[in-house]
Amino acid sequence: MAKVKSKWVCQNCGYETVSYLGRCPDCGHFGSFVEEIVSFAAKTEALKPSNIIDDKSIVSSIKEIELDEKIRFKSGIDELDRTIGGGFVQGSLILLAGDPGIGKSTLVLQTTKNICEIELDNRKLKVLYICAEESPLQVKLRAKRLGVDPENLYLTNQTCVDEIINQIDRLKPDFLIVDSIQSVFCAGIASSSGSVSQIRECTNVLARIAKQKNITTIIIGHVTKEGNIAGPKVLEHMVDCVINFEGDKYRHYRILRCIKNRFGAISEVGVFKMEEDGLTEINSPSKMLIEQTDGACGSAKVATLEGSRVFLHEIQALVGSTNYANPRRVAVGIEYNRLLQNIAVLEKKVGLNLSKQDVYVNVAGGLDIIEPSYDLGLSLAIISSIRDIPISPTTLIIGEVGLLGEIRYVDNIERRLKEAKKLGFKRAIIPAVNEKVYKNIDDIGLEVKQVKKITDAIVEGLRQD
Numbered sequence: 001m002a003k004v005k006s007k008w009v010c011q012n013c014g015y016e017t018v019s020y021l022g023r024c025p026d027c028g029h030f031g032s033f034v035e036e037i038v039s040f041a042a043k044t045e046a047l048k049p050s051n052i053i054d055d056k057s058i059v060s061s062i063k064e065i066e067l068d069e070k071i072r073f074k075s076g077i078d079e080l081d082r083t084i085g086g087g088f089v090q091g092s093l094i095l096l097a098g099d100p101g102i103g104k105s106t107l108v109l110q111t112t113k114n115i116c117e118i119e120l121d122n123r124k125l126k127v128l129y130i131c132a133e134e135s136p137l138q139v140k141l142r143a144k145r146l147g148v149d150p151e152n153l154y155l156t157n158q159t160c161v162d163e164i165i166n167q168i169d170r171l172k173p174d175f176l177i178v179d180s181i182q183s184v185f186c187a188g189i190a191s192s193s194g195s196v197s198q199i200r201e202c203t204n205v206l207a208r209i210a211k212q213k214n215i216t217t218i219i220i221g222h223v224t225k226e227g228n229i230a231g232p233k234v235l236e237h238m239v240d241c242v243i244n245f246e247g248d249k250y251r252h253y254r255i256l257r258c259i260k261n262r263f264g265a266i267s268e269v270g271v272f273k274m275e276e277d278g279l280t281e282i283n284s285p286s287k288m289l290i291e292q293t294d295g296a297c298g299s300a301k302v303a304t305l306e307g308s309r310v311f312l313h314e315i316q317a318l319v320g321s322t323n324y325a326n327p328r329r330v331a332v333g334i335e336y337n338r339l340l341q342n343i344a345v346l347e348k349k350v351g352l353n354l355s356k357q358d359v360y361v362n363v364a365g366g367l368d369i370i371e372p373s374y375d376l377g378l379s380l381a382i383i384s385s386i387r388d389i390p391i392s393p394t395t396l397i398i399g400e401v402g403l404l405g406e407i408r409y410v411d412n413i414e415r416r417l418k419e420a421k422k423l424g425f426k427r428a429i430i431p432a433v434n435e436k437v438y439k440n441i442d443d444i445g446l447e448v449k450q451v452k453k454i455t456d457a458i459v460e461g462l463r464q465d
């Protein structure tokens with residue numbers, strides 16, 4: 001009879017202690033500790049030498065190691081391939097994370113359609129899909145709707161990891177999809193599936209199998225309300241590649257963002273639209289983000305960089321007198337503190353009084369902007385709304401606003417301007433500090449105005465031709 005003992009594990013970061021704690025000393029979360037049973041029999045089993053030592057592990061000089069180009073399988077979906085650096089690397093472990101219901105299973109199923117057509121050593125790739133949350137019948141129904149019907153796609157609703165390994169031994173797949181990691185469990189661990197210990201152990205086992213047998217593995221993981229990958233951060237360390245599927249369940253656009261990649265560049269993004277018959281790729285996101293606007297008061301166009309691509313956005317501001325003692329500040333799509341900072345600069349350096357005004361800001365199109373190059377566009381949109389003067393819809397505004405009211409450097413200006421030119425923009429307001437870096441900025445074909453201070457930018461931005 002195995003000895004049984006319990007431990008308390010933080011469900012956010014995986015920190016372990018022997019007794020309950022109200023606040024996690026590691027990640028600072030409150031009330032995140034859950035009691036989990038540790039069975040010693042399972043522990044010793046996992047540590048048997050035969051399970052750890054891999055007969056291929058020999059010491060070699062770095063010079064002797066041959067650089068072989070890893071085989072990459074193209075998913076056939078350009079936006080996905082771009083995000084993961086040109087396709088799935090054979091034998092790699094990929095974590096696809098996102099809110100429940102956002103379309104992760106749909107994306108993966110659509111991917112299998114093309115993966116199953118790939119030939120390797122004169123046979124088509126075999127894909128094993130572990131549908132741990134749904135029955136194979138439900139997956140089949142979805143696949144039918146998406147037009148996915150290859151004969152070398154195998155389904156099972158097995159949820160025990162040891163059984164999954166048996167299935168792998170029997171079928172010998174080249175591709176393994178686990179939907180989702182929160183629903184599978186390891187019999188050696190007493191805690192319920194979805195807990196940190198279970199997720200960690202199951203991923204560990206799957207990672208080992210992926211490397212040993214050279215099976216490309218996609219693990220689907222749900223994220224929590226706070227936007228973290230449910231369960232532990234440790235999951236991120238155990239996989240080769242982490243891609244986040246973001247977007248609003250109630251809006252159509254989805255962004256695929258790579259946040260870790262051992263085989264390529266990170267911060268690449270792919271853009272999709274969710275439709276009746278699945279996800280469709282959007283190759284020119286800027287066009288879709290700004291197409292419906294005509295330059296009303298309170299609107300400004302900005303350009304941000306996501307990976308190697310330029311996205312043009314429209315920032316909308318609405319300023320009106322308040323009925324509250326504390327005026328409201330609402331930011332959708334940008335960081336709240338960034339809005340407060342920009343309002344503070346406008347009050348101090350431009351002399352606006354916003355203490356009796358509500359300020360609402362929204363990024364049209366529903367995508368979040370992270371990099372600070374939108375500051376100047378945001379400030380001008382606010383001023384445009386206050387003064388009821390429109391900013392020309394063909395003017396692009398780029399610049400970070402410093403606390404002294406100065407317009408700060410933004411990188412890759414040239415790329416942003418070129419994208420704007422392609423979409424029919426005529427003017428651009430950019431930071432003057434960028435002058436030395438881009439000498440041939442005139443060749444782009446836009447009327448470029450360089451500004452040093454926010455006050456200069458207001459004059460230029462609200463100029464009516």
Ligand SMILES: [Zn+2]
Binds near residue numbers: 032
């Ligand atoms: Zn923690």
